[in-house]
Amino acid sequence: MVYIFFLLSLFSLKAEDYSWDNRVYLASFPRCGNHWMRYLIEEATGIATSSVYQDQTLPPHMDRVFPWGGYCADKGYEGNREYPKEGEIVVVKTHCPCFPPNCFDELPYTKTIRIVRHPVDTFYSFHKYLQETVNNQTSLHQCLGEFVYLLNLVEEYWEAQENVFTIRYEDLHRDPFFVLKTALSEIGYKTHDRDVIRAVKTYPPQGEILKHISHYTEDELIWLESQLDHYMKKYQYEIPLLLKEEF
Secondary structure: OHHHHHHHHHOOOOOOOOOOOOEEEEEEOOOOOHHHHHHHHHHHHOEOOEEOOOOOOOOOEOOOOEOOOEEOEOOOOOOOOEOOOOOOOEEEEEOOOOOOOOHHHHOOOOEEEEEEOOHHHHHHHHHHHHHHHHOOOOOHHHHHHHHHHHHHHHHHHHHOOOOEEEEEHHHHHHOHHHHHHHHHHHHOOOOOHHHHHHHHHHOOOOOOOOOOHHHOOHHHHHHHHHHOHHHHHHOOOOOOHHHHOOO
16 A cells, blocks of 8 residues: 555645646556657657656656646657647546546546556566655565556546547557557547658667566466456456466
């Protein structure tokens, strides 16, 4: 529960009124590729993306709250993007309800692009991120129960919402051109193939799928597979037996 208390302290914002006609959420459980997707979107469109949180990961977001309700890095991640103008699309990152909702999570939106990722990679990456940001030395094993609970919470929440388009991180990693082009179309951006190609070349996939599996014991992997059976089958995830047998 230590992480939940930490996160509660981060997002105690006062509710204010913000109006924007073309707001699109970019939603995910933490460490599912949201950050990477924002880089890709900004490169393909030239338009800065936003977040319901004042992100401090590089590049940090400014103190300023923008008219659509959210924070933004100074002229986007690369410092040379245009801010969305009134009536234009704005893409806003959220990890709701994994992180306690703030007022910017409850604003009207036209679409949600949701990213899911294999829990084995997601959980280890999230655990490492939390260790580095809050300097907590709780083991991965001790966190797995809470992570499973939070992932199920996120899954149930977005399954109940309207106009949600879901993509798998693994598909974005395997075929970034096709998945990015599809996501941009779903968002409502009008781009050319050359824009998508440039974005993928500038920010190509990194690492391998299931690259964090070696950080788990065999018992932990079997337990995760049983606890997330419905989720794993729904998104066609598995823990290969050959990888388990390496332990």
